[in-house]
Amino acid sequence: MRSYFLKRLLLIFPTLFGISVVSFLIIHLAPGDPAGIKIEEEQRSGNQLLAAQIINETRALYGLDEPLLVQYRRWLKRIATLDFGYSLRDHRPVMDKLKERIPVSIKLNGISLLLAYMLSVPLGIYAAARQHTILERLTTVLLFALYSLPPFWVATMAIVYLGGGDFWNVFPVYGLQSSGSQNWPWWQQLQDQAWHLVLPVTCMTYYTLAVLSRYMRTGMLETIRQDFIRTARAKGLSERLVLYRHALRNSMIPMITLLADVLPALIGGSIVIETLFSIPGMGFLSYEAVFSRDYPLLMGIFTLSAFLTLTGILISDFLYTLVDPRIAYEKRAA
C-alpha cells in the first residue's frame, strides 16, 4: 500500500515536467517572432503603442531572444518558484492577483462538485430501485436534456429572467456579495453570500450533475445485475439493505475515478459562469487576460489551474485505493 502511494507520488514529477513543456510550447506558439502574430493585428488597427509595449515586455519577461534551452530553464525556474512576473495591465505581480482569485474559484467549484455528487448518488439509487417506472424514465430524459444544454445559454437566460430586474428580480446576478455587506452581522453576510451563489452554482452544477448521474445510473444498474446481489436477495435481505449496503458501495468506485475527468472540465467551465456573473475568480481573470493579451497572467493562470487539477486527481487516486484496496496490490494499467 505504502509503496503504491510512493510510486504514485513520484509519478507527479514527469507530469509536472510535461505541464512545464506544454506551457513553454504555448509561449512559442507564434511562429517567427514569438508572441507576435496576434499583436500584428493590433498594430494594423492603430493600437501601435500598446502592441509594441506588449511585445517588448513579453520578450523581456521570457527572455525570448535567448537560446531555447536558456529560455526553458528560465521558464522552469519561474514555475518552480511560482514567480510568473508582472501583469502587463496593472503591473502587479501575477501571483498576488492569483492569490486573491483562487479561493473564490475553489469555493465555487467545491460547492458545485459537492452538490453534484450529493445529488447524483441518490438519483442513481433511485434509478436502480425504480427502473422502468414513468418517473424514472422522465428523470433520465431530463438529465439527458440537461447534458446537451450549453451552460452559457442557461446562465444568460437565468440572468435575464431570474435576476437583473426585467422579469423577476429574484436573485442577484453580480458578484458574490452585496456591496457594503462587510458591515452586516455575520448571519446576514452568510445569507447574502448564499443568495448570490444560487444562480452561478446551479448553472455550474447541472452539467456536472448530468454527467455524474448518468454514470451513477449505469453503475448501479450494472451492479444490481451481478451475482452477489442475487445472492444477497436470495439470502432474504431486504431490498433496502441490498441496495444501500451491497450495491451502492460497489458502484461508488467508478464515481471516484470520475472526479479526475470532471475536475478539469469544471475548472475550465467556470470561465463562462464566472464571467457572466462577474464573480472575481480565476475564470473571470483569465477571460480578462485573454482580452487584454496579458500573457504573463495567462501563463500563470494556465500553470496554476493545471496544478490544481493535478492535486484533485491525486486526491481521487488516493481515495480510490482507500475504497478499493485491490488497486494498490495490482499493477495498475496506465
Added chain:
Amino acid sequence: MKNERPERYRQILARQFRNNRIAMAGFVVVVTLFGIGAGADFIANDKPLVMRYQGRIYFPVVKDYAVWLRISRWDRQFQNVGFKEFARGNFKQGDWAQFPPVPYSPTEVNLSEPLRRPSERHFFGTDDIGRDVASRIVHGARVSLSVGFVAVSIYALIGLFIGAIAGYYGGVLDIIASRLIEIMLTIPTFFLIITVVAFLPQSIFNIMVVIGITNWPTVARLTRGEFLKAKSLEYVVAARAMGATDGRTIFRHVLPNALAPVFVAATFGVASAILIESTLSFLGFGVPPSTASWGSILSNARQLLPSAWWLTAFPGLAIFLTVTSYNLVGEGLRDATDPRLRR
C-alpha cells in the same frame, strides 16, 4: 437462405442501431443538419435561385460558386449589384426571380429593419443591425458542423496513432505515450484552448486545430486499451505468424476491431466540440465577429435582452437540438456495440 455468409460486425451494428428508434431520430436530425449546412447557400441567400431577365435564364446562386472557383465571371450588368434592388429597378414584364426560402444573406445589413419580431418576412426576426436571424442560423450550422467534424477527425487520427503505437509496441513507447496522455488529461482543456486562442489570430480554422490538438488523449486511451487487449488474441498472433508486417497487423487486423469504441467516443466528441466552439464564439474568442455562428449570434444578443427574445431562443435551440442529436446517436452506437444489450 440467400445470405450464406454470417453477418459482418458492421452489419450487426447497423441492425442494432436501426432498431433503436430514438437513436435513429437523432441520426435523421444530424443528417438533416448536414443537408442544411451543405445547402445553406440555397436555403438562405440574397441571390435568386433562378431568374429570368430579358429573355434569358440565370442561376445566380450556382453562378456564385463558379465565380468563387474562378471558372466564371459575373456579367457586367450584375457586377456589384444587390439582386433585390436590381429586380426592383430593372425588371420589366416577363422578368422574374425566384429567391430561396430565406431571401437574405447572413451578412446582409438592413438598418431600416432592426430588431424585428419573427414574422412572415423574417421567420426568426432580425438582430440590432437588421440581419436576418434565420439566415444567420442556417449559415451558422455550417460553422458548427464543420468545426465539430474537422476537430474530431483531427483528434481521432492523432489519438488512434498514439494509442495504437503505445498499445501495440508497449515498452518505452507505451510509457512515454501514457505519460503524455496523463499530462494532457491533467490540463483543463478549456483553459488550454483559450490560452492558445489568445496567442493566435481569430479564425474558424484555428478553432478546429486547437480543439483537435487538445482533445486526443481520450481517444488515445481507448485505442491503447483496445490494442493491449487485441495484442495477445489468436487472430493477431496468427497474422504475425503468417509473416504480416507490423504495419499490416496494426492497420489491417487490429485497427478495424478497435474502431468501434473510438467511433462512439468521436460521436460524443462532435457534440462537445460544437459546444466548445459556440462557447468560444459566445465569449468573443471564437470565429471572427462577421462570421455567422450560433455562439456569436447569442453573444450579440446578450446586450439586447430581454426585449429581443428571438435572438437567444433560436440559436439556443439550434445548439441544443444539434448537441442532443449527436448525443443520441452516440448513445445508440454505444448500445449497439455493447454485446450485453444485443437483441
